[in-house]
Amino acid sequence: MNILFFPAVLMISGACGAWLFRKYPRTATALGAGLLCGGSASGLALLAMQYIRHERLVAGDLFLLPVLLLSLAAAIHSIGYLDGHGSERSGSYWTLFNLTTAAMLGVTQLESPLAFLLAWELMGAASFGLVIFDRHNRNFAKAGWIYMIACHAGAALLILLFFFPHTPGWLFLLALLGFGLKIGFPLLHVWLPEAHPAAPAPVSALMSGAMIELGFFGILAFAIVPEKIALYGWVFAILGVITAPAGIIFALAQSNLKKLLAYSSIENMGILSCALGLGFLGAFYQLPMMMAAGFAGAAAHLLNHAFFKGALFLGAGSVYKAAGTLDMDEMGGLLARMPRTGAYFILNSLSLCGLPPFSGFAGEFLIYCAAFAGLFSDSVCLIVLSTVILVILALTGGLAAAAFAKAIGAVFCGEPRSDKAANAHDVPLFMNIPILVLFLLSCVLLFVLPEAIEKIIPQIMPGCEDEAVILAGRMAAVSMISFTATVLAVLTLVFRTLIVKRNGERISPTWDCGFSKPTAKMEYTGTSFSANLADFFAALLHPERKIEQPQGIFPAKAELQDETEDGGIRFFWRYIFTGFNRLADKIHALQSGSLHFYLLVIVIALLGMLLNAVLRGN
Helix, strand or coil: CCCCHHHHHHHHHHHHHHHHCCCCHHHHHHHHHHHHHHHHHHHHHHHHHHHHHHCCCCHHHHHHHHHHHHHHHHHHHHHHHCCCCCHHHHHHHHHHHHHHHHHHHHHHHCCCHHHHHHHHHHHHHHHHHHHCCCCCCHHHHHHHHHHHHHHHHHHHHHHHHHHCCCCHHHHHHHHHHHHHHHHCCCCCCCCHHHHHHHCCHHHHHHHHHHHCCHHHHHHHHHCCCHHHHHHHHHHHHHHHHHHHHHHHHHHHCCCEHHHHHHHHHHHHHHHHHHHHHHHHHHHHCCCHHHHHHHHHHHHHHHHHHHHHHHHHHHHHHHHHHHHCCCEHHHCCCHHHHCHHHHHHHHHHHHHHCCCCCCHHHHHHHHHHHHHHHHCCCCCHHHHHHHHHHHHHHHHHHHHHHHHHHHHHHHHHCCCCCCHHHHCCCCCCHHHHHHHHHHHHHHHHHHHHHHHHHHHHHHHHCCCCHHHHHHHHHHHHHHHHHHHHHHHHHHHHHHHHHHHHHHHCCCCCCCCCCCCCCCCHHHCCCHHHHCHHHHHHCHHHHCCEEEEECCCCCCCCCCEEEEECCCHHHHHHHHHHHHHHHHHHHHHHHHCCCCHHHHHHHHHHHHHHHHHHHHHCCC
């Protein structure tokens, strides 16, 4: 019996209990949240016991850990988030949340193609209900239907993958398309920036931090054969080189906080794809250091992204609950009003950008090591690819820092730019605890990474014992430097606090730029902060700006609207949708309402099937 049978039973029981008591929101919340937390906590305990007993992990466990951790964190946060935001429908929420989490457990554990496909479909259907939880908003309903179409399109491709024979190349292509719709590869990502702003923040945390990563699990579990590792390496690397910069460039242009985080998830899936590509190419070109660093970097980045992106979406939910908006141009000054939320959001943002001394830097450091190892290959193509990946990693790191500087500055710094922001106050402490815990778990990962590399890499990559020792030594040095820098930073803050307490705090006016009465309207908004970068990438972003210039000596009104449409829709899907609409208009005449005509169509289809059977000798 699978060790996760008991946690899954608890979650399904929570779903049933929440649905049965849906007319009693408090009881439904107690059953749904309690059994979900119990299932996630017991799953974590059983996973830890299994590792202690056998001292080894399988690939599914790496993807399972974010599911269990984020479901637990999101469940705790949801209790406060739903208060005043749909608490009367708590029964439906907890039913769908429990089913989604149980299905995600099934995806990581079920080996039968049919059982896996059923769990995959349940995961999509249940999470669709969560995406449209605020069903009265028409934009959210549209986002939900886009998500559902993506889920069904992916499932159709997976049916072809599992139940029809294919060559390894076609197998990988179908897996890449079917699972790529969940990951958010280029042109397959269009549901991500739509679904995340629509879904409740705890749901977005689970989907972005754990669910989209299951797409990589599906590819690795069902579509990898040893004979084609070169193909996998090149495809993953090229997709990553395209996905990472495109995702963060579009993130820069967003004014909606959750949409910015959604595009950032696309960027991080691109970085993860680069790491996997380097690992596969290292195996093909017999470069053990490149292979070990690539796969270790992919594992570290996967866990870091789960921790940081889950925490950031939960932080965005706290901001939304307090300020009533996700538009960064309407916020400002929230750090003074929400100090705990602001501090945790800033820490996780810095970590996600891969800045030292945080854990995100350690994961990307391993990917840099893999790319540098590729520079010593005998293959010119691999040297060029490694160079390109190094440039892309540096570029995306800088753009990510700019994007989150925009988010932090527009949301938490300055003065409030709306009454809602001015009246905001921090959320209850228990809503912030999961955010802090996820950040602390990333810090723990930073210090256990050297030992994990030294123990686990030789288990899954025989012959890389020496490389594992070298990488573990490098990571130990990174961990020690990070620890030293953190201690110095904390001591500096303590020293500063003591000086201020001893000498008193001096308050004086800041430079007001020559204005006699500055207002919040004179601040940089999120849009204006990133305007120069958005203009630099205008060829890709195609921003649409509508400007109403001030008129007269005493202008009454001036307005600027800046919108950026998703590149996948603009460059590709719009033409596909237009073509389908035209085709539907042409065949609409067949929907005449005539029963005789419908019977004729059925007879013609039946005759065609019989003729096909006769011609094939059946």
